[in-house]
Amino acid sequence: MTTTDQLYQIYLQHPVISTDTRKIADGSLFFALKGDKFDANTFAQKALESGAAYAIIDNADYKTSDKFLLVDDVLTALQQLAAHHRRQLNIAVIGLTGTNGKTTTKELINAVLSQKFNTLATQGNLNNHIGVPLTILTINNTHQMAVIEMGANHQKEIALLCSIAQPSHGMITNVGKAHLEGFGGVEGVKIGKGEMYDYLKEHAGEGRFAFINSDDATLLKMAEDRGLDNVVYYGKGHNTNNLVCGKLLDSSPLLKLKWNNRNSSSYNVSTQLTGSYNLDNILAAICIGSYFGLTADEIDQGVEGYQPKNNRSQITKTATNTLICDFYNANPSSMFVAIDNMDKMGATNKVLILGDMFEMGDESAAEHTAVIKKALEANVEERIFIGKEFSSQQTEAQSSALTNTTFYLTAEDALIGLKAKPISGATILIKGSRGMALERLVELF
Known part of the structure; x- marks a missing residue:
């Protein structure tokens, strides 16, 4: 052997x-x-x-x-090889997990850090038990930093990925309702994502740090329960513990924000991102840039230069509409913040097109009903729901006095319906789980 x-x-x-x-x-x-x-x-x-x-x-x-x-075993050999390679590397490795915003935050961190360092970041969706070792094995002696995204849909997966990537720094973007079937409910999600903090605590003597959003009570409690001491905070509030804090100046639809660090200087930055929920992701990148010694100009250049892609909070303007393409994935937590963002947006003629959420397990009916209720309460002109799960809960909409609400059993049905009744002059959010393949609808607008 x-x-x-x-x-x-x-x-x-x-x-x-x-x-x-x-x-x-x-x-x-x-x-x-x-x-x-x-x-x-x-x-x-x-x-x-x-x-x-x-x-x-x-x-x-x-x-x-x-x-x-x-x-x-070939898979075990690949993972052990990657872990061995990681032990030879004397560089900062930032491990990143969470329910929502992992990829956008990873890309923002990479965009910022690469202003000063030769940084390697996870490509595409290589964030699982195969993708993480493959990513680690692409690090060579020219790289000064790595940003490693870690995804999971069961407990013990983040623990495994941490044992391979051995992050010197880590963060959890948030904990919400996703992969409930695999994790065994929200409490299971907390345990699974919390394995990042478990690893950092276990190796605290090696100088490993966590970056934590001080506005997130769930993350603060998870860190407190583990006695996590090596922590760098960021957030929207002017918490004296925050290395960086910031607030939105504009979100219609692209985000502009003001941020400051502990030297009390303030900086304004414009982004190419939509969705007020992305403020936390941006502040995480600013915090990490500040922690690693980048200047404010370098940080702002990184944030301003980042262009969202892969259908995550991506704005596309067509001849007739403005599309917010956010159909890479969906879960109740991300649905709620996306609907909130549309509700508050100053645009006229706003339309929600929402597709089924996958891997909800026994909670599927209740969670799809909750999203329908949220959408019915939003300040938008039209709501379109696509998929078997949403369609099976449409009595919620039928009992409402609101009109302009349509259900389609499949994406194919939606294509036919929307071709017959085209939408124009609208700002349209398209969001659903990856398996719904809602990108097929873009050509209609």
């Missing part, structure tokens, strides 16, 4: 990892990971023929030469 130490010496000579035979990099290490419907051991020979230097396998039947490195 190939040990982690042996594999690491080979990795140093071939520091590029491949897991897909359709995208083999020359001279890379191919890890034959198993999927639900395939066993990549069967593709190992093809990987070598496509240019991989070695193939890491866990089935001895496929070892036909020294180019095949046999391990007990």
Whole structure:
């Protein structure tokens, strides 16, 4: 069997990892990971023929030469290799998790820190038990910092990811209602996300710090319960403990804010983000930039230069409408703040298009009903709900005196309905879980 130490010496000579035979990099290490419907051991020979230097396998039947490195379990070998590589790195690694805002906050932190440092950040959705080790293994000796996003839908996942990434600094953006089925309810979410604080507390003697939003009572209680001492605070209030505080100046629709740090100087910054809920994410990035010694100008340049993408709080102007594309994912917590944002927005002719939320488990009916109620109370001109879960709760809307509320069972039904009844001259929020694929609607507007 190939040990982690042996594999690491080979990795140093071939520091590029491949897991897909359709995208083999020359001279890379191919890890034959198993999927639900395939066993990549069967593709190992093809990987070598496509240019991989070695193939890491866990089935001895496929070892036909020294180019095949046999391990007990390929996934475990990948994770252990990444953890070993991380231990060789003397750089700050910021671990980031939370229910909402993880990716936007990660991108903002990266945009700020990269004004001064050569920073590596998680790409795309590589934030799970495979993506995190792959990200760690892309860090090389030119990088001065890393920002690692960690996602989870069960307890013990953040603990595993922390054991691999070994963050020197960590933060939880917030704790809300997401993946309730896997976590076992909101309390389960707190335990799961709190594994970040557990790791930082366990390694507090190594100088590991947490960044915490001082306005978030849940996070403060979670930190207090764990006796977390190495903490840097940020928030909207002028809390004397805050390294950075700030407030919104404008949110119609792009955010402008004022912030200050402990030297009492104030700075105004304009962003390319919409949604007042993003203020916390921006302040987190400003706080981390200040903590690591960036100047106010460097921080502002990072914040102002960040352009949202991947359909997260992304504004798209068409010939006839303004779209707020926020359909990368959805859960009750993010739905509520998105609806609140539309409610308060100064635009005229506001429209909500909301798609089903997935992984709600036994709470699905109640949570979809709550979102419908929230949307009915919002100051908007039209509400459109899409999906089986919303449709099964439409009696809530039928009992309301409000009109201009439509339910579609599927996205395909919505496409047909909206083509027959086009919307123009509106500001439209499109939000739903990724599986709803609501990007199909954009072409209609």
